[in-house]
Amino acid sequence: MRIPALFALLLLCIVALPAFAMSLDQAKKQGLVGEQPSGYLGIVSPPGNREVRDLVENVNLRRRDEYERIAARNGIPIAHVEQLAGKRAIERSPNGHYVRLPNGAWHKL
Numbered sequence: 001m002r003i004p005a006l007f008a009l010l011l012l013c014i015v016a017l018p019a020f021a022m023s024l025d026q027a028k029k030q031g032l033v034g035e036q037p038s039g040y041l042g043i044v045s046p047p048g049n050r051e052v053r054d055l056v057e058n059v060n061l062r063r064r065d066e067y068e069r070i071a072a073r074n075g076i077p078i079a080h081v082e083q084l085a086g087k088r089a090i091e092r093s094p095n096g097h098y099v100r101l102p103n104g105a106w107h108k109l
Contacts, residue, residue, distance in 0.1 A: 023055050034098030034106060035089040039063060039082035044098045044106050 024041075027033045032052050036042045040060045043052060067085060071078040090099045095109045 023051075024059060027052060027055055028093075028097050031096075031098055031108065034100060035086065035093050036100040037083070037086040037090065037102055039067065039085035039089065042100055042106075 024033070031044055032048060033041050033056055034044050040063060041056045043056055047053070048056070063085070067078050067081040071081045074081075093099050093109055098106045098108050101107050
């Protein structure tokens, strides 16, 4: 397994979502969505409005596709990629953004 390449790809799939970059950034800054240990976005205060739900669904679908590619390329389970991506996304979340703790509670950094 090539760990540096895996982390570089994880970073790209977490950060580089051009079609949703502004909306995702705004949603995070407004505290509507946050990063989860699962590697996917979550809605901080469900049920959220339709626009927020659609954003989260679209971003998560793109992430899932990228995680599958990374897992296949490196011969590892997708669950491992998701876990690494979630850990990295939470570590890189700036102050003021929300992250979901392992106990399920949302925490504002």
